[in-house]
Amino acid sequence: xxxxxxxxxxxxxxxxxxxxxxxxxxxxxxxxxxxxxxxxxxxxxxxxxxxxxxxxxxxxxxxxxxxxxxxxxxxxxxxxxxxxxxxxxxxxxxxxxxxxxxxxxxxxxxxxxxxxxxxxxxxxxxxxxxxxxxxxxxxxxxxxxxxxxxxxxxxxxxxxxxxxxxxxxxxxxxxxxxxxxxxxxxxxxxxxxxxxxxxxxxxxxxxx
Numbered sequence: 001x002x003x004x005x006x007x008x009x010x011x012x013x014x015x016x017x018x019x020x021x022x023x024x025x026x027x028x029x030x031x032x033x034x035x036x037x038x039x040x041x042x043x044x045x046x047x048x049x050x051x052x053x054x055x056x057x058x059x060x061x062x063x064x065x066x067x068x069x070x071x072x073x074x075x076x077x078x079x080x081x082x083x084x085x086x087x088x089x090x091x092x093x094x095x096x097x098x099x100x101x102x103x104x105x106x107x108x109x110x111x112x113x114x115x116x117x118x119x120x121x122x123x124x125x126x127x128x129x130x131x132x133x134x135x136x137x138x139x140x141x142x143x144x145x146x147x148x149x150x151x152x153x154x155x156x157x158x159x160x161x162x163x164x165x166x167x168x169x170x171x172x173x174x175x176x177x178x179x180x181x182x183x184x185x186x187x188x189x190x191x192x193x194x195x196x197x198x199x200x201x202x203x204x205x206x207x208x
Contacts, residue, residue: 016159017126022166025139028208032069032076034062035125035147035154037110040096040103041081042148042176047103048096050148054176054183059109061174062146064201066111072206075138078114079125080106081153087121123153126160135166142167142208146174151186158195169196171204 040046042055050058069076081097082104083090090098097104106112118131125131135143143166147154154175158168170190177183191197198204 015124016156016163017124019126019132019160019164022136022164023139023141025141027139028141029139030069030074030142030144030206030208031135031138031140032065032074033125033143033145033147033157034066034076034078034111034114035145035157036079036081036097036149037062037107037147038080038097038103039105039107040101042107042110043103046096047094049178050176051179051183054180057173058146058148058176059107061171061201063111065144065146065171065174068201068206069144074206075116075140076111076114077131077134078106078112078117079120079128079131079147079157080104080117081121082119083121120153123156124160125153125157126164132164140166142169142206144169144171144204144206146171148176150175150177150183152177155186155190158190159193162194167196167208168194169198169204171198171201 040048041050043049044052082099083097085098116134118128120128143161145154161168187197
């Protein structure tokens with residue numbers, strides 16, 4: 001069983017990346033990271049959708065975070081999954097977010113504009129070196145993450161960030177998963193690993 005789990009994690013890229021420690025910076029800042037708000041993952045008839053009862057609260061929170069970040073002049077970075085048709089792990093994702101398919105498109109209900117957009121083909125956004133490079137160029141030390149899946153890309157991107165010394169904050173309603181239990185379990189685990197889990201945007205700190 002352990003061997004099979006390791007094979008699955010390797011095939012799907014579920015290993016948090018490592019990297020050089022960030023900073024120190026003269027003007028450290030916070031960035032909003034919007035992860036994988038794509039049709040296959042949000043729509044009820046998508047290939048790998050999150051629990052539908054979690055979608056509207058997620059979208060509302062994502063828009064609120066987006067508006068708050070914009071008002072403060074903070075960087076907003078969009079990240080999306082795009083897999084090749086030949087990716088060996090496609091069956092594990094039911095063919096979701098394959099490049100060029102309708103389901104890979106950004107959900108029209110989600111905040112779409114950002115200061116940069118990066119593609120990835122693994123759960124950890126830091127698997128794309130350009131993502132980390134952009135954060136370092138902007139002197140980012142604190143990531144506020146919203147998106148899906150709480151127990152997938154949100155978890156692995158958070159771990160990739162922690163491995164480099166970034167602070168990470170997640171708003172509970174700002175992430176979604178396949179079940180309520182999966183989301184709550186992921187958030188509990190991330191909290192134990194050092195991620196700040198906020199209950200409401202009003203009580204959330206954007207400070208570096």
